[in-house]
Amino acid sequence: MNDVIKQIVNKKVSLAPMAGITDLVLRNLIREYSKDCLITTEMISSEGLRNVHDCSIIKKSDNDSPIAFQISGHKPDLMAKAAQFLESRADIIDINMGCPVKKVVSGGDGSALMNTPRLAQDIVRAVKLSISKPVSVKFRLGYTADSMNYVEFGEMMQEAGADFITIHARTRAQMYAGTADWSKIKDLKHSVDIPVFANGDVISIETAEKCLDESEADGVAVGRGVLGDVSLPYRIEHFFETGERLPVPSFEEKLDVLTRHLDNEISLRGVDVGIKCIRKLYGYYISGVRNAAKYRAELVRIDDYSEMLKVLERIRLEVRQSSLSEV
Numbered sequence: 001m002n003d004v005i006k007q008i009v010n011k012k013v014s015l016a017p018m019a020g021i022t023d024l025v026l027r028n029l030i031r032e033y034s035k036d037c038l039i040t041t042e043m044i045s046s047e048g049l050r051n052v053h054d055c056s057i058i059k060k061s062d063n064d065s066p067i068a069f070q071i072s073g074h075k076p077d078l079m080a081k082a083a084q085f086l087e088s089r090a091d092i093i094d095i096n097m098g099c100p101v102k103k104v105v106s107g108g109d110g111s112a113l114m115n116t117p118r119l120a121q122d123i124v125r126a127v128k129l130s131i132s133k134p135v136s137v138k139f140r141l142g143y144t145a146d147s148m149n150y151v152e153f154g155e156m157m158q159e160a161g162a163d164f165i166t167i168h169a170r171t172r173a174q175m176y177a178g179t180a181d182w183s184k185i186k187d188l189k190h191s192v193d194i195p196v197f198a199n200g201d202v203i204s205i206e207t208a209e210k211c212l213d214e215s216e217a218d219g220v221a222v223g224r225g226v227l228g229d230v231s232l233p234y235r236i237e238h239f240f241e242t243g244e245r246l247p248v249p250s251f252e253e254k255l256d257v258l259t260r261h262l263d264n265e266i267s268l269r270g271v272d273v274g275i276k277c278i279r280k281l282y283g284y285y286i287s288g289v290r291n292a293a294k295y296r297a298e299l300v301r302i303d304d305y306s307e308m309l310k311v312l313e314r315i316r317l318e319v320r321q322s323s324l325s326e327v
Helices: 003-011 024-031 076-086 110-115 117-130 150-160 182-189 205-215 232-242 251-269 271-285 292-299 305-326
Strands: 013-015 067-072 092-097 135-140 164-168 196-199 219-222
Touching: 003 219, 013 232, 024 251, 067 076, 076 092, 076 117, 092 110, 092 117, 110 117, 110 135, 117 135, 117 150, 135 150, 150 164, 150 182, 164 182, 182 196, 182 205, 196 205, 205 219, 205 232, 219 232, 251 271, 251 305, 271 292, 271 305, 292 305
Parallel strands: 013 219, 067 092, 092 135, 135 164, 164 196, 196 219
Antiparallel strands: none
């Protein structure tokens, strides 16, 4: 087993890729807590990389490793070229065969590849032969409940040369609705010899523990659980290593991270784009705060940085006053 893969399996935690979310800023915030878990970039289209040599989505920092760059597409030759282009930046090249979004699937990419397993194999082989770094594949239980082929699909990915698997325990038809069925992952884990990480609904230490118990996977991939809580991968990692359950960050701590998240997005993208980029995350950071819905509605309408800081300070004061009144 490759040394990078050994390290990832030893930590038992990875950051799942999320479009528009797992950018350089979020990855750096997570690295402030966890130095060793695998982090994964946003999905990068192999079609789009043909003529792109510099864009924010492929930027990385010195502390990103171990990092997987995730590519998507359905043409083996283009996927191989994308992997070659990204190899010097990556510790792992991850292939997306699980994205359920209509615009991705309609083009034959993402989870649509679960309907064409031979083509999926050709893609893995082409990527594997084109680079020296490990190759991982992320997919789902199947396209629909009536076509759950994840065990056979995983076996085929291993046969094609995949070194590592992450499986989201839903079908494409489910999108992100319903409940992830971690118990099904056990069948896949017992059918392949390469590491398997379980993904879907891992939003706390408790769900991570339950997921591993039910799936018997080698680790968990944390996705939406990091929204508003960038310390989660580390706290799960720490629990698996020591058995200690570190506390969830306080609202004040979350507001501190939100402010840094905003500042760093502005540094990366400029004020206008940075502010717009962070809007989708306000609700997660201030969830549970009194009047959270009112504050979120106010924040998403603000374009001025100083005005935004004033609102965040008002939230902070309300949190402090609420805490004092509860004493």
